[in-house]
Amino acid sequence: MGRRQHQRPPPPPSYSSAGNGVIFLPTNGMPAATAHHRLRLNPSADHNPDSYDDLQLEFSPLLYSSLERYLPPAMLSMSRDAKLQYMRGILLRYAPDGERNRLQMLREYKQKIISNYQPLNRELYTMHATNFFVPSFLKAINDNTVESFKSIMTESSPGIYTFEMLQPHFCEMLLSEVDNFERWVHKKKVRIMRPNTMNNYGAVLDDFGLENMLDKLMNDFIRPISRVFFPDVGGSTLDSHHGFVVEYGTHRDVELGFHVDDSEVTLNVCLGKEFSGGELFFRGVRCDNHVNSETKSDEILDYSHVPGHAVLHRGRNRHGARATTSGWRANLLLWCKSSAFRELKKYQRDFSSWCAECKREKKEKLRLSVAVTKEELLKREVNSAS
Numbered sequence: 001m002g003r004r005q006h007q008r009p010p011p012p013p014s015y016s017s018a019g020n021g022v023i024f025l026p027t028n029g030m031p032a033a034t035a036h037h038r039l040r041l042n043p044s045a046d047h048n049p050d051s052y053d054d055l056q057l058e059f060s061p062l063l064y065s066s067l068e069r070y071l072p073p074a075m076l077s078m079s080r081d082a083k084l085q086y087m088r089g090i091l092l093r094y095a096p097d098g099e100r101n102r103l104q105m106l107r108e109y110k111q112k113i114i115s116n117y118q119p120l121n122r123e124l125y126t127m128h129a130t131n132f133f134v135p136s137f138l139k140a141i142n143d144n145t146v147e148s149f150k151s152i153m154t155e156s157s158p159g160i161y162t163f164e165m166l167q168p169h170f171c172e173m174l175l176s177e178v179d180n181f182e183r184w185v186h187k188k189k190v191r192i193m194r195p196n197t198m199n200n201y202g203a204v205l206d207d208f209g210l211e212n213m214l215d216k217l218m219n220d221f222i223r224p225i226s227r228v229f230f231p232d233v234g235g236s237t238l239d240s241h242h243g244f245v246v247e248y249g250t251h252r253d254v255e256l257g258f259h260v261d262d263s264e265v266t267l268n269v270c271l272g273k274e275f276s277g278g279e280l281f282f283r284g285v286r287c288d289n290h291v292n293s294e295t296k297s298d299e300i301l302d303y304s305h306v307p308g309h310a311v312l313h314r315g316r317n318r319h320g321a322r323a324t325t326s327g328w329r330a331n332l333l334l335w336c337k338s339s340a341f342r343e344l345k346k347y348q349r350d351f352s353s354w355c356a357e358c359k360r361e362k363k364e365k366l367r368l369s370v371a372v373t374k375e376e377l378l379k380r381e382v383n384s385a386s
């Protein structure tokens, strides 16, 4: 085992949602991207922009708040909706054609599903915390302290937290809803979008109406925890999600290859049912530059899923799932993203606060420079003595 653990893993592909991770406006507001939409060259520094956090938008709410300062002065006192439509016009005008078409198609796809699909369990579609979560999880979140979070969590390996989270009844309801959705898709011959580029089975929960509930899950439950445990990867500014269910077993996907998620923080909860195999394996957190670097022994974790139990980890912690060798396994995944973190990342080159390899390189540079300085001082001492 020891030798295999130190082998370099095959390069993890960046695992992305098939364009499904974006959040859309409801059908009404698709403004024509007209050429007269203009922005100011310099922002109005004393303007206090509106918050767009409560809206479902295809661009980040933060982007709208920042852009607001660049609106023509006469617009600053207009209604939030008027400003929003104006800014959308501009943003869409600048989105490349391909991207614009893709956004539009996804929006229509989702809208078509939501207006035709009849949910089986309506109580799933709004957050009922006491019905969804086990009491220990709920109490830890309500207490909202580092100690309360730590009291329910096991840090199975640095930065990988496991805890009991979902009630069996919730897991059953969600599974039956996904099953109902898949049957409907099959019956109506609707083309279903799979959760991402690596799974052939499973469904995107955001596509058939669960987006608001999952947004609440991220904002009220996962972000408070991430703020404490993952501040280095934007844990306190998570502002969008991609929520889906993956399924493994006979006639389903068998395993999931080595990868990193398109997320800052990933919540992975086992929904059931009975299965063997399917362990998650982790190999340490890396930035894009170091995604193929070798694994250190303390970064290795093999974790066996338990129904109702969650694993919370940085999306950049390289991982995969072993073959589910018998039975049937389904997991709920919530990829949580931070647009602020992604924006800042564009201007950075040193990720030593979260990438283990950047950290090692930085330490090594420091060690070398200390050694050189010591040698220099020693030389001076010898010279002055002679």
Ligand SMILES: O=C(O)CCC(=O)C(=O)O
Pocket (backbone or CB within 6 Å): 015, 246, 256, 261, 268, 280, 319, 320, 321, 331, 333
């Ligand atoms: O099957 C699992 O538990 C892992 C799923 C996963 O890593 C993912 O969907 O990103």
Ligand SMILES: [Fe+2]
Pocket (backbone or CB within 6 Å): 015, 259, 260, 261, 266, 319
């Ligand atoms: Fe993953």
